[in-house]
Amino acid sequence: MGQDAQQIFLDPAIRDWVLIPIMLVMVLVGVLRHHATQLLNSTPKGNLKGMRESAALLRARTLRSPAGFILPFPAFACRRTYLASAFEAGSYLKNPQAANSGPANPMTDPAGMEAMMDMMKKNMAMIVPQTLIMSWITFFFSGFVLIKLPFPLTLRFKAMLQRGIETADMDVTWVSSLSWYFLNLFGLRSIFTLILGEDNAAGGLQDMNQMQMMGMPGMGAQQPMQQPGEVANMFKSEKEFLELAQHEWALMGVEARVLELYGVKVDATEGEEKKNV
């Protein structure tokens, strides 16, 4: 397995016509992809009703938090009653009729539809060029050995570096064409940031991350795939919380506290006498 045992001489033409072109094509496709996604990208359209829905929930939460204790009791009580009845009636819901129709189909929600469309566009922009390049490489260059890595590696890297070459004996440091493609696919990211700046859409990896994020509920304001029934339930429980909320007025005895702050002593029963002094 020594170095001497495997003297493979690579034709310089392989370097000029396979190695460099593959990398060049991948870079160019990445740049193209970046610009294409920018064209395809529709700015996420916010939805006034959706905003209102989450704002109402937040408002109820603030009301029953200690911040609510600042308000005088009538103001607190009127807000509590109003919000509780509004939540009961579902008047802050994005689409009230969907609340009781059970688990709704996400396809019916136009906003969800749009988000899905967006996701699909992005995925297409990622999948189509990559499949094309991969089939191009397997069609023309399958079985090519492109480079030799200048450092030794253990056998486990064989599957990674010599994809498409089914020889058990070849040294691991030789890299096949298909593996070169994969190395590029994952390794070009920093080059893209260099050319296109941060937040580029050239590499495929961010999209995968995004896809994973989509599935998770409760990701902040942007919840493209939220079930309407779920929100209705949140409103219901919030209403119960509101009805349980107690009001301990924060200003109870504030005047005494202020007097204490200034070091003035006052005896409530002798107020009349103090006036005369």
Next chain:
Amino acid sequence: MAPPNFNVTNARQKLATLRTGTADPVSVGAEDLPPHYDPAEVLSHGSHLLKTASFGDIERFAVLEQVFVAALDTGNIDIAKTHLATIEKRFPFKSSVRVQRLYGLLKEAEGDFDKAIEIYQTALEQDEINVLTHKRLVAVLSSQGKRTEAIERLVTYVDAFMQDVEAWAELASLYIGESMYQQAAFCFEELLLLRPQNHLYHIRYADLLYTLGKLDLAVKYYCSGLELCKDNLRALYGLRLASSALLDQRSKQRPSGKGSKGTSSVVSDNKNQDVEPVEEGTLVALQKLSGDRLSALYEKQGKEGATLALVAKGWLQCQE
């Protein structure tokens, strides 16, 4: 060529903080207040920066927008127009709501309010949650003096954006302009909910309560304002006025019968049975305290405050 005391990094930094600076006084500490916005300075420094410094794309357009607004603020409409043209080349009018808003600003600066409103409205059709455009629309209406229309718009706005402190404050001041104090008080209650630590909202809420004749509550809120910000002048003045008025009111009611300090009638007058009336002795102490603190504070000013101290003393004596 460069404006006096110009330093590239400093200027860049300052413009950046101005861009991100918040209008909310509580979220920034007293020490690191955002720099004072001086449109002339932003215009001169910004234009120079645009000519000399090398920006990334994002920062360059942000500075362009900032200089555009500063140019409008200083009345340099021609400069503004050239900047807007540069921005528009990159972000076409049709697709960018932000550029549409800038156009609206330009029209406003030219005095063509109707056109501006039209632009904002079409922009909102494209993007109905564009906060800045909503606010511009309200601002145009109120600067035209159409206060009721502005209120109408703002009410629909806060119905969706209930956490917007700025909007509630603006709505309150619009209501005050219309003498609708009850409604303004409601807005201040929202502000108290959103920013419970801001003494300014406590004090202004107390002002409104005083105006509405809810003296007991007003005294309480002036006190809480004082508690959050010791020696706040406005709170002291307010406390003085409110406690004097309250004492006055009670002494007027007393002659009818000495029973129970006349509190029951006071309470029913104020229509807030849930508020425990402030005790008479405490009130007297508060009245005295606020007066003492006021004159002490003015005396502490030394020579500069001498006249003010005199005026304040005169006022305090008038009260008694």
